Amino acid sequence: MNERSNIKKAIFPAAGLGTRFLPATKSSPKEMLPLVDKPMIQYVVEEAVASGIEDITIVTGRGKRAIEDFFDISFELEYELRKRGKAEILEQMQMISNMAKISYIRQKEPLGLGHAILVPRNLVGNQAFAVLLGDDIIDAEVPCLKQLIEVYERYKCSVIAVQRVHDDISQYGVIKPRHLENNVYQVLDLVEKPSPDEAPSDLAIIGRYILTPEIFDVLEKIGTDKTGEIQLTNGLRELSKRQAIYACEFKGKRYDAGNKLGFLQATVEFALKCPDLGREFAQYLASPELTALIAEKIGSPASSRREIISIESS
Numbered sequence: 001m002n003e004r005s006n007i008k009k010a011i012f013p014a015a016g017l018g019t020r021f022l023p024a025t026k027s028s029p030k031e032m033l034p035l036v037d038k039p040m041i042q043y044v045v046e047e048a049v050a051s052g053i054e055d056i057t058i059v060t061g062r063g064k065r066a067i068e069d070f071f072d073i074s075f076e077l078e079y080e081l082r083k084r085g086k087a088e089i090l091e092q093m094q095m096i097s098n099m100a101k102i103s104y105i106r107q108k109e110p111l112g113l114g115h116a117i118l119v120p121r122n123l124v125g126n127q128a129f130a131v132l133l134g135d136d137i138i139d140a141e142v143p144c145l146k147q148l149i150e151v152y153e154r155y156k157c158s159v160i161a162v163q164r165v166h167d168d169i170s171q172y173g174v175i176k177p178r179h180l181e182n183n184v185y186q187v188l189d190l191v192e193k194p195s196p197d198e199a200p201s202d203l204a205i206i207g208r209y210i211l212t213p214e215i216f217d218v219l220e221k222i223g224t225d226k227t228g229e230i231q232l233t234n235g236l237r238e239l240s241k242r243q244a245i246y247a248c249e250f251k252g253k254r255y256d257a258g259n260k261l262g263f264l265q266a267t268v269e270f271a272l273k274c275p276d277l278g279r280e281f282a283q284y285l286a287s288p289e290l291t292a293l294i295a296e297k298i299g300s301p302a303s304s305r306r307e308i309i310s311i312e313s314s
Contacts, residue, residue, distance in 0.1 A: 007149050007210060009123075010053045010130035013116035014041065015061035015107040020259055029064045031134045033263065036270050036277070040257055041067060041134045042096070048132055049099050051146035056102045057120040061110070068104055073097045112229025114219045117211070126213045128152065133207025137266050140252025144208050151184055151248045152210045158239065160187070161208035162247045163254055169196055172204035173233040175247050183249040187240055192233040203247065205233065206254055215239055 018030030025033070031041035041058075048056060060067060074093065081090040105120050117131060130145055138144040148159045162185070165172060173192050177185035177200075191200055209232075219235040236245060255269075256262035268285075272278045284290060 007051075007128055007130055007152065008053060009055045009057070009125075009127065010048050010132055010145075011117055011120055011124065012041070012044065012048075012056060012058040012132055012134060013107075013113055014058050014064060014067060014134055015110065015116060017061075017110070021263075027063070029066055030258075031064075032066050032070065033257075035137065035257070035263075035266055036274055039070065040137060042070075043137050044132050044134050045071075045099060045102075047138065047143045047145055048130065050143045051130075051149055053130060053145070054100055056100050057123050058102060058104050059107050059116045059119050060104055061107055071097060071099075071102050110229075111224065112227075112231055114222075114230030114232040114235050117232060118216060118219050118230070121216050124213070124216075128158075128210060128212050131207075131209040131211060135256070135258030136207035137255040137257045138206075138208070138250070138252050139255070139270075140250065142251065144206075144250045144252055144254075145210075147250045148208055148210050148248050151246055155244065155246050157244045157246055158212050158215065158236070159210040159246045159248055160236070161206040161250050162203040163206050163249065164202045165204040166202060169199045169202065169204060170194060174199045174201060175203050175205065176200035177203055177247060180246075183251070185247040185249070187236075187245040187247050190233050190237045190240065192231060203249065205247075206250070208250070212239075212243065214243065218242075 014029065014031050016030065018025035021030055021033065032039040034040075035043060045056065058067060074097075078090060078093060081087075081093065103123065105123065107116050107119050109115075113133075130148075132145060140147070144161055148161055151159045160175075162175060162177075170193050173190055174194055175185070175187045176189035176191070178188055179185055185203070189200060190205070191198065194200070215235055218239045219230055219232075222230065222234055222238055225231055225234060239245060255266035257266050271281045272285075274281070
């Protein structure tokens with residue numbers, strides 16, 4: 001296996017202001033909002049590690065120190081847990097700080113996703129690397145990033161994750177695809193936030209990428225767009241003129257945890273899967289009181305709403 005096929009480094013852009021979650025994110029990073037009992041960013045780091053990533057660079061901004069503290073060793077906490085005989089919790093805390101080699105670099109200005117990827121260029125070096133967005137939570141039997149890496153191993157070119165989107169297509173970057181095999185496409189073109197009539201397909205770009213190092217030169221040369229930001233989609237469009245780019249329609253369920261509804265949906269479904277919480281939570285969701293409250297909000301009789309929910313409590 002040559003060096004470029006050995007994907008071991010990943011970039012996590014995490015410098016955004018999290019304005020959709022204000023005031024909760026006024027003093028706490030959006031990436032640290034808890035999904036059940038873990039912050040969002042931990043789910044994504046775990047996905048990266050499960051996909052073979054060993055070296056992670058988190059691109060942060062002002063007010064993001066909590067991310068660094070979370071993945072650091074907490075000597076005082078570990079001492080207290082050890083003293084109290086909390087061996088299981090102690091092991092979990094040590095696992096967090098030992099998952100991967102994590103470094104941090106600041107994006108001093110909010111100049112877009114493309115710029116965030118440029119910032120750690122010297123840390124990545126001249127090799128292919130992964131990019132994972134922390135507000136795209138993907139639940140998959142085979143980690144989404146690993147699915148992309150498997151495609152990269154076959155084609156040795158940049159690979160982006162896509163999924164079919166039928167509503168709000170104008171909120172995504174969208175590809176013009178040429179189907180190659182199973183769930184793999186060659187990207188013929190990319191359009192950033194097209195209107196439904198102008199969208200070249202229903203395959204929207206999701207926050208997982210394998211990128212070749214040539215993307216750095218491209219992003220530097222394209223500069224900022226009319227919004228004053230360097231857009232990754234524009235960089236990929238230019239890169240596709242120089243080398244092939246592929247898309248993988250990944251298998252799994254994606255939650256857009258960057259907005260409140262997606263975050264709540266992820267919270268409910270991850271809680272239901274939690275071994276020590278799922279049964280009691282399911283019973284609560286199926287309770288007459290909550291059923292009546294839901295029926296009131298959607299304007300349907302409680303009895304019919306109970307049938308719609310149909311949640312198994314066993």
